[in-house]
Amino acid sequence: MTDSFNAALFLKSVSSSAGVYRMYNARGSVIYVGKAKDLKKRLSSYFRRNLPNVKTQALVSHIANIDVTLTHSETDALILENDYIKQYMPKYNVLLRDDKSYPYIFLSGHKHPRLAYHRGPQREKGHYFGPYPNGGAVRESLHLMQKLFPIRQCDDLYYKARSRPCLQYQIARCSGPCVAKVSDEEYQEQVKLATLFLKGKDQQVVGELVGKMETASQSLQFEDAARYRDQISALRRVAEQQEVSNDSGDMDVIGVYYSSGIACFHLLFIRSGKIFGSRSYYPAIPDKTELSEILRAFMLQFYLNFDSQRTLPKEIIVSHAFDDIHELELAIEQALSKSVAIKTKVRSERASFLRIAETNAHHAVETRLSHQNTVEERFLLLEEALEQSQAIARMECFDISHTMGESTVASCVVFNRQGPSKAEYRRYNINDITPGDDYAAMKQAISRRFDKIDASGKIPDILFIDGGIGQLRIAQKVVNEKFVHLDVAPTLIGIAKGEGRKPGLETLIYGENEIAFNLPADSGALHLIQHIRDESHRFAITGHRNKRQKTRNTSSLESIAGVGPKRRKALLQYLGGLQQVKGASVAELAKVPGISLEMAQTIHDALRG
Template identity: 50%
Template sequence: MTTPAEPRAIAARLPNRPGVYRMLDATGRVIYVGKASSLRKRVGSYFNKRQDSVKVARMVALIVDIEVTITGSEGEALILENSLIKSLRPRYNIMLRDDKSYPYIYLSKGEPFPRLAFHRGVRKGPGRYFGPYPSAGSVRDSLALMQRIFPLRQCEDTVFRARTRPCLQYQIKRCTGPCVGLIEPDDYAEDVRHAELFLEGKNSLVIAEMAGRMSQAATLLDYERAARLRDQIANLRRAQEKQGIEGVDADVDIIACASRDGVACVELLFIRGGRSVGTRAFFPRLADDAEPESVLAAFLPQHYLDGEVPDEIVISHAVPDQALIEAALATVSGHRVRLTAAVRRDRGKWLRLARTNAALTLGRRLASSASVRERYEALQEALGLDSLPQRLECFDISHTMGEAPVASCVVFDADGPAKSDYRRFNIEGVTGGDDYGAMAQAIERRYTRLQKGEGKFPDILLIDGGAGQLGRVAAVLDELQVTGLTVLGVAKGETRRPGAETLLLMGREQPIFLPPDSPALHLIQHIRDEAHRFAIAGHRGRRQRTRNQSPLEDIPQLGPKRRRLLLTRFGGLQALRRAGVDDLAQVPGISHTLAQAVYDVLHGESV
């Protein structure tokens, strides 16, 4: 059996050079990865003195072997340490669980009418990428805002080239119709240039230029153009009031950490081009209680060494090896990076906000049920999502033999049902019983409003239906140019029993089958059943209102007094239905034409 003296002897023989060390247990599994400027001193410190930390003492008791890799510098060791932690996932390292590819806003280049769109993945297309953004929802919110100010096209090139008439985006004034020549290339290019300046944070320059063009248009008596520019300026000013960071005009990340009861929360506030584009909370895995300084020291390399690095990172706690981390981030990013812990004025104000958010988010995390988190994590894994979903929407249709159809939209967030965000849609102009058409109408009405900024986009859209429903929904979303959205159809299966659902993920050929005891399936069933309940309640209310309404109210020429006169003369609606046109015309105030209209309505004919 291996004794503790053996790893101590290994440590004594290590060189005084920088590198990475890996601690192994009796099964040969790596339980800890660390870096050092001197391997002998750092590794020897684990065995040459009494450990005050319970976590370290527990880990040292398990060590039976040590492996090392010598590097050229401590900076190289930091980069290698980060890579090994992510690949080996050692038990005693602080681990960043939520490692994802961030979304960007993409502005294409090299074509007469560039495209502004959502992008996630490899950035190899010709054009500019603005970001990263904390979530797909924040990208969609920014795009919706920009479409109100700079109505650039978001459609794919294949759709753009095939258009012969303006799409719905043009009708709701979110695009200027370049596909069919409704805007001059020079005017479109000006919108593109202003959109770039806006994304770079140069709002004041854009407003000044637009104000000059508005004055020029008014001088030339082009009042329609002047009014359009006035509205654009007003939207820009509102965007500044809502998102502007006073005194900050660069790309800055503001990070605050709070830890308690063995749980840590890292709150990250994204500022891009002087605008706040959203926040994101991380919950690193802790091997034991960890101080915020240790959590941030582990978080910074894991989060930034493989991704986009801003010019400045403001942190709530000073971290060990700050200069080393700055140098490593500068090496991978190709530009100078500043880590700042002591800030005042504007940055201090935003750091205080991030600290408050971190404390509140940690409190909610500790107070929330573990089963809720487990269900969301299971759904993320089942669907292969890059990040934990934060907002889900589910739609369902309810009617009785085609009568009074109602569509429901229910919303779940990290805390469960968000009932204040529930919506119902009375379906009109659709053939009775056409669930496909009803679903398409509901999705179009809902997501047209979201495109206009009247609500938040979800991370996942669930549809109570199979492949047919999913196809109609996909067509509507494509027409509205809603991208970056995970769409899931929930089919009941052949037996139609709970637990036998088939999940159809848009863009994936093979269906997904989850076991009946899957927490992800339980979450899907919960939101599906809630959508069904909400749709039925709406349908019953609409049906009752319809049945309580007299058909005579559908006749515009027939006022309340003459309605009462008819019902009094014939003794009620049933007797009124048995009357002929001539009988109706004998009532004072009822002409033969009006009598014919009453007869037609009572016998199912349109007025």
């Protein structure tokens, strides 16, 4: 591992999603491509003390940089890994140098066909499905097929020698054609369904099985109906649409994400329906630039200054609309003598590719925002803007979220010199206040945060309040009371939303003297404040929505003393539902088994509030 690569810092920002990673050496060459169900866990394994073998040790010693591409499933990651290996031919990968060596799934032409792994010349009669990216993909698919369709996978010698069912029959992975445990017609039906499944016609397979289940049920053959039901259930659980390997032609797919002064354009280069490669671009953005203008400038420069080493696709798909799309199409046609269509609204496979591009753009921006160098630079700019005499080591931000006063939640997020410290985030369920009283909610949250604080506790250097002068005054009063006996206290700053709630127009207010000030919209210091404010807002909204949903999912009967699960069940069953229970009179409630007249009166009074 080269001295310039900081593995610990890199691993802090890696996602736990499925995806593909590319490792580079100091010269910028790809030396290894791999895929993982959990990128963070897999990449962490390379940087432990005791590496498993010499090859891995040699690989890690040459790592200068690592790139990751997120996918929506492990299957997508597997196929994308193969595409990258064919493109980069990395030194430390096992390389398949021509398509003749790619494996297939083979369905033989026997009376009782078998499913098998096949590599090499296709001499035997039957159907070949593939090619698959590697042997592992074929074995995974065959294992899945065993669960879905009870077709034999044993070789012919084993099949002919059987006199009694094997273990595969016992565990329902084979229907036992070798010993006539299934009729020829039923076996051929399963072969037909397996063929349709391997051709990607999942819905047709499910439709046929549903028809068979209904026919069996009407004929009172309930065991057969149950078997078809279980097969349908298994199909629906495991069937995946391969978002990365359908024949969708040539296109560039561009996902865009813009936040806190950083924009990422993540491009997927789709050729012959497969991801040929991907790359992220980070343009320099002038002050107060709208996303539409950023998009237009990027598209104009990227496609009119076209790299001759790349091929221009027939379609360019972009996640956001922008001005002059038609004019850009004409300009590209005139400059490069090739027509292209720029689209922003797509469906089906194209929409799947676009989701992958957007996911990666969002992840790239979040990674950059949390990157130590970026965060450190913005901390320095914030210290300069606030004229702090000492370094800012810890910042906290509070926000309040509710819906018309319902399920009020306060959030407290924490940033340090490395960025967000999510392990220290806290939420406070706000109770015993007038619904909608944000001042009382803020007072309760700040009081609980600093209820038992002392000089050795975690005291923020800066405490941001997402709100106007009223909430800031409440917070400052609480802090003054809590820190009156201490030599240290946080500096409070309110973040008041600007005109139209547009980012860059926020007004900042000191809590101590209520002096208002503004920072330039392109200031890194303001971007850091926006980042902690947005994170606090997100964390509060998530907590509020969860609490609101839980409250609405809880029956109002549960809050009545003496009404347990049995009585709740009796009330709902006897009267027909919660609304009927709420509308019932005391006499009607008393007729429910297990409900006395006194309990009926209690329930009646409680439900009418």
